[in-house]
Amino acid sequence: MKFQWEAIYETGIDKIDEQHKTFFKLVRELNDANRMDSPADISSVFEQLVDYAKHHFFTEEEILKEYSYPYFDEHKLEHIRFTQKVKELHEKFSDGHDNFLPNEVLSFLKMWLMEHIQGTDMDYVPHLKNEMNI
Numbered sequence: 603m604k605f606q607w608e609a610i611y612e613t614g615i616d617k618i619d620e621q622h623k624t625f626f627k628l629v630r631e632l633n634d635a636n637r638m639d640s641p642a643d644i645s646s647v648f649e650q651l652v653d654y655a656k657h658h659f660f661t662e663e664e665i666l667k668e669y670s671y672p673y674f675d676e677h678k679l680e681h682i683r684f685t686q687k688v689k690e691l692h693e694k695f696s697d698g699h700d701n702f703l704p705n706e707v708l709s710f711l712k713m714w715l716m717e718h719i720q721g722t723d724m725d726y727v728p729h730l731k732n733e734m735n736i
């Protein structure tokens with residue numbers, strides 16, 4: 603999986619799509635840092651991923667709240683779980699003696715892309731587009 607942005611990932615809501623593109627970029631950087639065997643870089647990208655999640659989820663939740671998305675609570679719960687898991691994986695990496703990123707990390711991010719970005723996020727698109735008149 604290349605983690606390249608494609609039209610199928612588009613929500614059509616510019617602010618969200620721009621931020622989702624950053625997610626792809628960070629995963630590619632994480633993969634590169636792993637291939638270069640650079641623990642310092644892996645750690646730094648991990649931190650950026652935690653910051654990204656905080657910022658992106660805040661933006662998304664503000665939009666969902668503003669347009670009274672009926673499944674807001676369930677959606678937010680997935681965001682909370684993601685943030686916890688990324689933090690946990692980062693800690694695990696920082697504590698480990700292995701310089702390589704465990705496969706678990708990339709498969710978790712891939713799963714997030716398929717289940718959340720392509721799944722749960724797409725579920726709010728019709729509601730938002732309708733409310734936003736776009």
Ligand SMILES: [Fe+2]
Pocket residue numbers: 662677681718722723
């Ligand atoms: Fe989301």
